[in-house]
Amino acid sequence: MSREIGEVILDLKNVSLAFGGVKALTDISFDVREHEIRAIIGPNGAGKSSMLNVINGVYRPQQGEIVLRGRRFARMNPYKAAQAGISRTFQNIALFKGMSVIDNIMTGRNLKIRTNLLLQALWWGPARREELAHRAKVEEVIDFLEIQHIRKTPVGRLPYGLQKRVDLGRALAMEPSILLLDEPMAGMNVEEKQDMCRFILDVNDQFGTTIVLIEHDMGVVMDISDRVVVLDYGKKIGDGDPDAVRSNPEVVSAYLGAGH
Amino acid sequence: MGFFVETLIGGLMAGMLYSLVALGFVLIFKASGVFNFAQGAMVLFAALAMARFAVWIPGWLGIDNALLGNILAFLAAGGLMFAVAWLIERLVLRHLVNQEGATLLMATLGIAYILEGLGTSIFGSDIYKIDIGMPKDPVMILEGTFEGGLLINKEDFVAALIAAVLVGLLTLFFQKTSTGRALRAVADDHQAAQSIGIPLNRIWVIVWCVAGVVALVAGVIWGSKLGVQFSLATVALRALPVVILGGLTSVPGAILGGLIIGVGEKLSEVYLGPHIGGGIEIWFSYQLALVFLLFRPQGLFGEKIIDRV
Amino acid sequence: MLYRENGQFKTSYADDQQIFPIAQDRWLIIGLLVFAFIGVPLLVDEYLFRAILIPFLILSLAALGVNILVGFCGQITLGAGAFMAVGAYAAYNFHIRVDGMPLLVSFLLGGLTSALVGIFFGIPSLRVRGLYLAVATLAAQFFTDWVFLRVPWFTDNASSGSVSVSNLHILSWEIASPLDKYLFCLALLTVFALAAKNMTRCAVGRQWMAIRDMDVAAEVIGIRPMFAKLSAFAVSSFYVGIAGALWGFIHLASWEPAAFSVDRSFQLLFMVIIGGLGSVMGSFFGAAFIVILPIALNQFLPALGGLFGMTISTAGISHAELIIFGALIIFFLIKEPHGIARLWSTGKEKLRLWPFPH
Numbered sequence: 001m002s003r004e005i006g007e008v009i010l011d012l013k014n015v016s017l018a019f020g021g022v023k024a025l026t027d028i029s030f031d032v033r034e035h036e037i038r039a040i041i042g043p044n045g046a047g048k049s050s051m052l053n054v055i056n057g058v059y060r061p062q063q064g065e066i067v068l069r070g071r072r073f074a075r076m077n078p079y080k081a082a083q084a085g086i087s088r089t090f091q092n093i094a095l096f097k098g099m100s101v102i103d104n105i106m107t108g109r110n111l112k113i114r115t116n117l118l119l120q121a122l123w124w125g126p127a128r129r130e131e132l133a134h135r136a137k138v139e140e141v142i143d144f145l146e147i148q149h150i151r152k153t154p155v156g157r158l159p160y161g162l163q164k165r166v167d168l169g170r171a172l173a174m175e176p177s178i179l180l181l182d183e184p185m186a187g188m189n190v191e192e193k194q195d196m197c198r199f200i201l202d203v204n205d206q207f208g209t210t211i212v213l214i215e216h217d218m219g220v221v222m223d224i225s226d227r228v229v230v231l232d233y234g235k236k237i238g239d240g241d242p243d244a245v246r247s248n249p250e251v252v253s254a255y256l257g258a259g260h
Numbered sequence: 261m262g263f264f265v266e267t268l269i270g271g272l273m274a275g276m277l278y279s280l281v282a283l284g285f286v287l288i289f290k291a292s293g294v295f296n297f298a299q300g301a302m303v304l305f306a307a308l309a310m311a312r313f314a315v316w317i318p319g320w321l322g323i324d325n326a327l328l329g330n331i332l333a334f335l336a337a338g339g340l341m342f343a344v345a346w347l348i349e350r351l352v353l354r355h356l357v358n359q360e361g362a363t364l365l366m367a368t369l370g371i372a373y374i375l376e377g378l379g380t381s382i383f384g385s386d387i388y389k390i391d392i393g394m395p396k397d398p399v400m401i402l403e404g405t406f407e408g409g410l411l412i413n414k415e416d417f418v419a420a421l422i423a424a425v426l427v428g429l430l431t432l433f434f435q436k437t438s439t440g441r442a443l444r445a446v447a448d449d450h451q452a453a454q455s456i457g458i459p460l461n462r463i464w465v466i467v468w469c470v471a472g473v474v475a476l477v478a479g480v481i482w483g484s485k486l487g488v489q490f491s492l493a494t495v496a497l498r499a500l501p502v503v504i505l506g507g508l509t510s511v512p513g514a515i516l517g518g519l520i521i522g523v524g525e526k527l528s529e530v531y532l533g534p535h536i537g538g539g540i541e542i543w544f545s546y547q548l549a550l551v552f553l554l555f556r557p558q559g560l561f562g563e564k565i566i567d568r569v
Numbered sequence: 570m571l572y573r574e575n576g577q578f579k580t581s582y583a584d585d586q587q588i589f590p591i592a593q594d595r596w597l598i599i600g601l602l603v604f605a606f607i608g609v610p611l612l613v614d615e616y617l618f619r620a621i622l623i624p625f626l627i628l629s630l631a632a633l634g635v636n637i638l639v640g641f642c643g644q645i646t647l648g649a650g651a652f653m654a655v656g657a658y659a660a661y662n663f664h665i666r667v668d669g670m671p672l673l674v675s676f677l678l679g680g681l682t683s684a685l686v687g688i689f690f691g692i693p694s695l696r697v698r699g700l701y702l703a704v705a706t707l708a709a710q711f712f713t714d715w716v717f718l719r720v721p722w723f724t725d726n727a728s729s730g731s732v733s734v735s736n737l738h739i740l741s742w743e744i745a746s747p748l749d750k751y752l753f754c755l756a757l758l759t760v761f762a763l764a765a766k767n768m769t770r771c772a773v774g775r776q777w778m779a780i781r782d783m784d785v786a787a788e789v790i791g792i793r794p795m796f797a798k799l800s801a802f803a804v805s806s807f808y809v810g811i812a813g814a815l816w817g818f819i820h821l822a823s824w825e826p827a828a829f830s831v832d833r834s835f836q837l838l839f840m841v842i843i844g845g846l847g848s849v850m851g852s853f854f855g856a857a858f859i860v861i862l863p864i865a866l867n868q869f870l871p872a873l874g875g876l877f878g879m880t881i882s883t884a885g886i887s888h889a890e891l892i893i894f895g896a897l898i899i900f901f902l903i904k905e906p907h908g909i910a911r912l913w914s915t916g917k918e919k920l921r922l923w924p925f926p927h
Contacts, residue, residue: 082790095782095786113772117800131772171790
């Protein structure tokens with residue numbers, strides 16, 4: 001919020017997504033500006049996660065296109081998205097349960113690793129230097145998220161809140177320009193939410209990362225986001241800064257029911 | 261042309277035997293999502309039991325009548341398979357309920373080894389004969405249509421008939437009885453079935469019992485044709501491509517897949533084999549399965565495999 | 570008390586990432602290696618080399634390969650025997666067809682050939698998994714069974730695929746006696762085990778484990794499933810291929826395709842299950858277990874039977890072997906799916922606290 005918000009970095013145009021007969025998204029268009037925190041809100045089943053999955057390339061929309069930094073993507077897939085600097089967290093924490101916290105976050109560095117298999121097998125010069133350099137970077141992320149004490153613990157043994165933090169750490173390790181957060185505060189208590197808010201704001205502040213965030217907690221959304229998109233039944237019903245959206249009658253009735 | 265049709269029919273008959281084994285695979289997979297690598301060992305175990313009981317029981321009870329001896333042996337072997345099913349559920353499956361497929365697969369490999377070892381130590385490891393009065397002589401048919409007629413093995417014919425009857429009975433069982441309905445419910449969705457009060461453990465025992473009976477029938481037929489020997493256990497490996505082709509969740513698929521594999525093996529051996537060295541039966545069916553895996557993993561009739569969500 | 574890490578602080582990431590960060594472990598391993606290279610040759614007789622140690626070393630290498638594929642990358646394989654065969658016969662062909670080909674180079678080329686074949690048969694893993702992938706690997710198994718039996722070129726027109734080698738030497742060192750063979754295998758195994766450990770703790774190993782644990786998420790963070798899976802098949806087949814070449818050249822000296830049959834594939838799979846999936850050390854435990862078990866049974870079962878007044882024939886022993894194998898597989902899968910390696914590390918954890926209970 002003290003960051004200066006830049007030009008449009010991500011533009012979604014007329015995106016429609018259907019699964020068989022179920023229309024998940026209908027003609028959605030909105031943009032995301034660089035360095036801003038953009039929230040996507042809406043009742044359950046509105047298509048918010050589907051929206052993130054489209055940005056990320058996990059789902060391919062039947063219609064519409066994604067324009068990233070002026071470059072039009074006809075076919076987005078997760079790998080291309082990762083290469084383009086988009087990283088994300090998952091609603092259901094898709095961490096690698098068999099590995100430790102350090103190793104999980106190290107996997108986020110994968111795209112930046114240049115040495116090949118053979119050099120790694122020999123633990124030779126470049127491979128060794130690279131591994132240690134990335135380890136240093138990962139330790140920075142660990143420091144940032146205050147999870148030093150659990151760095152060697154296998155992720156499967158951690159409580160839910162810490163797992164979510166590791167998930168965020170893995171996404172941060174990719175040094176993304178756009179960070180997609182899928183309900184990062186789901187299932188957390190007040191303290192954990194405050195911590196998570198702090199981390200999100202710090203990421204945006206210190207690294208300038210653009211953040212697209214799905215969140216149910218209205219207080220959080222209104223507090224930290226710069227602009228908000230509201231979805232309902234796969235359609236966009238609101239788009240603007242938090243105050244404008246809050247007083248939009250369509251949004252109010254979607255959330256509280258028509259009788260209000 | 262006559263020779264081709266003979267080979268074809270021979271292949272169909274052999275295929276029917278594969279189908280019997282594949283049926284066991286499909287039954288257990290449908291009801292519990294477990295692929296039972298031990299099916300082949302169950303066939304061997306059942307066949308050994310049948311062969312030996314057919315000799316021992318008349319000895320113990322002093323019976324002379326061959327038919328009565330065979331019937332009693334069959335019943336005893338069937339009972340033994342029920343006991344095996346119950347033990348498997350109790351000692352192995354119950355403890356591995358929420359494990360992933362690969363773990364269960366390897367557990368059934370373990371069961372296969374145990375059954376092989378147990379079977380040969382209890383019943384002996386010589387080659388035994390099963391004689392249930394199957395006609396052994398070949399017969400010439402359709403002499404009018406094809407020159408010289410077609411040479412058909414009567415035994416194969418009877419075996420195919422028995423297999424058809426078995427499939428018919430199983431279909432009736434699944435469609436018409438309440439246990440059959442319960443089995444289909446479990447196959448569809450374990451948790452939903454449990455939540456309406458279907459006892460999962462008991463269902464699994466029943467399924468393994470049915471698979472055991474199918475293994476017994478398969479074992480008796482194979483054993484009658486080939487004699488009961490160790491190679492019977494590798495029958496499971498021969499029948500695997502059948503379920504890939506037919507679809508792991510489909511009973512008609514198991515039948516059709518078996519026929520296709522049987523015919524394919526015979527035809528490839530006879531027509532392709534001599535050009536490239538012979539003995540290609542066993543890998544031909546696997547390469548066919550490989551092709552299916554690359555382009556249609558669910559087989560001809562199976563449900564589409566949802567690999568990721 | 571003995572095993573505490575008090576005072577062992579790491580001041581650099583390099584130190585922290587050592588294979589054996591705890592000093593006691595380092596001493597143990599160095600001691601073990603010294604014993605293996607120097608002590609064992611002094612103490613052990615020929616029979617032990619031939620019957621136990623050399624098979625153990627070679628099968629450990631093969632188990633390492635299988636563990637990389639199954640334990641680290643989560644791709645099931647029932648066709649490891651096929652890749653041993655490819656390695657063995659490829660090395661054989663390079664050895665006899667190219668004049669003056671050094672032995673080590675033949676082995677490496679055999680391994681590379683096996684790696685290429687492994688990549689080819691690994692392609693189904695991009696589409697299917699679990700049982701279906703197992704069937705694809707069986708396709709490889711039965712195909713190689715046939716190829717080396719019936720296609721005469723591979724075996725230099727020998728009958729029924731049976732070949733033999735002799736006069737193996739590296740530079741001027743003649744590998745003839747069991748001691749020579751033992752040292753050769755031990756040296757190779759040490760190098761390859763080190764390489765495997767390095768790979769599994771670097772980026773490529775993390776890629777494999779990511780694919781094993783959750784391949785959708787892996788793709789999202791920038792790991793390409795195709796590269797990870799095929800590289801696992803390649804490296805695994807390389808290791809297994811070299812083990813196959815060693816098995817044929819060093820252990821058997823003359824072999825036929827049946828030495829690498831589907832039974833061998835199952836044996837390797839059991840080694841990694843019992844030893845510990847996803848653990849380099851587990852591969853050794855598993856191999857040791859499977860090599861020693863039949864011999865132990867051979868010695869002890871008749872004695873045990875004698876106690877109860879029963880005579881147990883050799884057939885009886887082989888049946889008992891099957892039963893015990895099967896039972897052990899099931900036991901480990903139920904009680905300790907991570908195998909002996911997990912029991913070992915749990916034991917070490919307890920040792921760190923000893924003599925205190927917690």
